[in-house]
Amino acid sequence: MIATNYAIPDFVIFATSTILILVGALGVITLKNPVHAALSLIMTLFGVAVAFVAQSADFLAAAQIIVYAGAIVVLFLFVIMFLGVGYGSKSDVEPLVGQRGFAIAGVVITIGGLIALMASSHWVTGATSVTGPLAKGQGNVKQLGTAVFTTYLYAFEATSLLLVIAVVGAVLLARRERATTREATDETSDEEVGS
Amino acid sequence: MTWLATVDPLFVHGHVSGIDILILLIRLLVGFGALMGAVTMMIWFERKAISDMQSRIGPQRWGPFGILQTLADGLKLFFKEDLIPDQADRFVFKLAPYLALVPAIITFAIIPVGGTIHIAGHAVMLQIANPPIGILLMLAMSGISVYGVMLAGWASGSKYPLISAVRASAQMISYEAALGITIVTVVLITGSLSTHNIVLSQGGEIWHWNVIRLGFVPFIIFWIAITAELNRPPFDVVEAESELVGGFNTEYSSVRFALFYMAEFMNTITMSAMIVTLFFGGPAGWVPPVSHLRWIFPILWFVVKTIIFCFCYVWFRAALPRFRYDQVMDLGWKRLIPLSLGWMLVVAGFIIKPAWGLLMAAAVLFASVVLGRAFVLGRSRETGAESVLPPIGQRPLPGHVLRAFTDKEEVEE
Numbered sequence: 001m002i003a004t005n006y007a008i009p010d011f012v013i014f015a016t017s018t019i020l021i022l023v024g025a026l027g028v029i030t031l032k033n034p035v036h037a038a039l040s041l042i043m044t045l046f047g048v049a050v051a052f053v054a055q056s057a058d059f060l061a062a063a064q065i066i067v068y069a070g071a072i073v074v075l076f077l078f079v080i081m082f083l084g085v086g087y088g089s090k091s092d093v094e095p096l097v098g099q100r101g102f103a104i105a106g107v108v109i110t111i112g113g114l115i116a117l118m119a120s121s122h123w124v125t126g127a128t129s130v131t132g133p134l135a136k137g138q139g140n141v142k143q144l145g146t147a148v149f150t151t152y153l154y155a156f157e158a159t160s161l162l163l164v165i166a167v168v169g170a171v172l173l174a175r176r177e178r179a180t181t182r183e184a185t186d187e188t189s190d191e192e193v194g195s
Numbered sequence: 196m197t198w199l200a201t202v203d204p205l206f207v208h209g210h211v212s213g214i215d216i217l218i219l220l221i222r223l224l225v226g227f228g229a230l231m232g233a234v235t236m237m238i239w240f241e242r243k244a245i246s247d248m249q250s251r252i253g254p255q256r257w258g259p260f261g262i263l264q265t266l267a268d269g270l271k272l273f274f275k276e277d278l279i280p281d282q283a284d285r286f287v288f289k290l291a292p293y294l295a296l297v298p299a300i301i302t303f304a305i306i307p308v309g310g311t312i313h314i315a316g317h318a319v320m321l322q323i324a325n326p327p328i329g330i331l332l333m334l335a336m337s338g339i340s341v342y343g344v345m346l347a348g349w350a351s352g353s354k355y356p357l358i359s360a361v362r363a364s365a366q367m368i369s370y371e372a373a374l375g376i377t378i379v380t381v382v383l384i385t386g387s388l389s390t391h392n393i394v395l396s397q398g399g400e401i402w403h404w405n406v407i408r409l410g411f412v413p414f415i416i417f418w419i420a421i422t423a424e425l426n427r428p429p430f431d432v433v434e435a436e437s438e439l440v441g442g443f444n445t446e447y448s449s450v451r452f453a454l455f456y457m458a459e460f461m462n463t464i465t466m467s468a469m470i471v472t473l474f475f476g477g478p479a480g481w482v483p484p485v486s487h488l489r490w491i492f493p494i495l496w497f498v499v500k501t502i503i504f505c506f507c508y509v510w511f512r513a514a515l516p517r518f519r520y521d522q523v524m525d526l527g528w529k530r531l532i533p534l535s536l537g538w539m540l541v542v543a544g545f546i547i548k549p550a551w552g553l554l555m556a557a558a559v560l561f562a563s564v565v566l567g568r569a570f571v572l573g574r575s576r577e578t579g580a581e582s583v584l585p586p587i588g589q590r591p592l593p594g595h596v597l598r599a600f601t602d603k604e605e606v607e608e
């Protein structure tokens with residue numbers, strides 16, 4: 001079904017991006033070294049960017065590379081390097097009780113949902129989207145910008161507010177400071193692991 | 196395939212013929228060759244210019260004025276033994292130099308070197324590629340080039356390169372924000388992301404150049420930020436010899452070191468060209484009214500402007516002392532990002548209507564007063580380990596479990 005919707009070059013691009021995405025995703029969960037896993041994640045993100053380009057969503061592809069590959073995975077690597085996480089397998093420790101059961105349930109629900117979607121609708125065909133065709137003579141960025149800043153303005157602003165709250169909350173939780181004048185001195189002797 | 200015509204006038208006929216492919220290939224090869232040639236010249240130029248500034252002789256042995264010195268160095272590096280440290284992560288160690296070099300090459304592809312010329316009835320852009328995302332490609336590639344430095348430092352399995360890598364990635368990410376925001380001002384005034392259109396909109400007289408249209412500040416911010424992205428002096432805390440031996444590439448030798456070295460100089464040239472493209476009209480300039488010479492003058496203007504900025508980089512290296520690391524972070528986060536944000540708002544306001552621009556300027560002034568107050572408060576704050584309270588709440592694992600865990604691992608090693 002997929003092949004009939006595609007010309008040959010498009011199919012090659014689709015296949016390439018899919019292979020990149022799947023191999024990268026498998027690498028993230030199977031590789032022992034966390035840095036290698038992060039590198040596989042970059043490969044997946046690149047695959048997604050290629051898929052975006054194939055769907056002529058150029059801006060989204062660029063944003064994908066700049067934001068995810070260029071900043072977020074760098075921060076992942078940053079944390080990995082700072083903590084000096086080594087090769088040692090720590091899979092026998094569950095930081096949250098019952099984590100594994102929830103994870104398995106989540107995977108089953110997701111895969112089941114995907115299969116149900118594929119079976120019941122025509123959404124997952126691999127064909128180029130036709131729900132919102134690119135207007136003639138308008139750039140990708142212009143159309144996207146108009147949509148974000150008019151139709152979806154509230155959602156956009158709510159998202160940015162959420163991000164600000166997350167940043168402020170992270171700073172507050174991670175780093176509490178004393179007032180400028182020192183009053184209590186006995187607390188400084190407390191030592192907390194991981195602080 | 197109709198979208199190809201909007202990207203490159205070669206494909207305006209709707210079909211791709213053999214001669215189109217040939218022109219494309221020639222364009223690619225000439226672009227690549229010119230970049231490689233420019234890199235060898237740039238390395239020689241930097242060594243020669245700095246030695247002149249420091250009253251030394253510099254390279255002088257091979258070729259007139261030692262101009263072939265870089266080739267000799269390249270040959271030497273090719274025949275040196277290729278060492279991989281015992282503690283290194285072999286795959287990532289080998290991958291990292293390419294992650295540094297490839298983005299440097301790709302970024303050069305979007306720079307317009309000249310206007311559009313006609314060869315045998317085909318309109319040929321003097322630019323390797325003109326993708327619709329244009330200038331975003333440069334941001335994406337500078338994001339990728341962080342990995343080259345970061346992974347090189349980590350994969351070396353050595354302490355100083357790791358410190359250097361962490362410094363480098365922190366610095367490059369910090370300055371990317373200011374860089375992106377200043378690019379937004381250029382995109383706002385052009386109304387297009389494509390570098391071709393950015394250059395076209397600056398054609399004509401000198402006051403159409405973005406450096407004047409946008410009021411100098413974005414250019415200054417961009418220049419500082421791009422110098423920090425390049426890790427060149429005065430922002431070369433990444434390879435501070437006195438602190439870190441030689442930076443992230445300490446453990447590299449032979450061809451892999453040559454690749455890093457080439458990437459650094461290629462980036463210097465590309466970013467000089469990028470400054471010229473974004474702010475100085477690219478190939479814009481006076482053209483003689485002789486029809487046969489018309490095509491060469493834009494290229495000459497572009498080359499001259501780029502060489503001026505390349506010289507400035509060499510000059511920086513010879514003249515400026517290195518920043519301290521906390522100064523680098525202060526400049527990036529506390530000065531450049533607020534300034535570029537404020538300037539972007541003012542520019543956006545003036546593009547809509549002068550009244551809006553003045554309103555924005557007032558708002559930015561108010562915000563900078565608040566920010567200035569925050570800086571003063573921050574400076575009077577008590578710092579140091581004792582001023583930080585323990586974090587709120589429980590960690591997922593209690594302290595003694597974590598400690599037992601890490602102790603066990605140390606025994607295993």
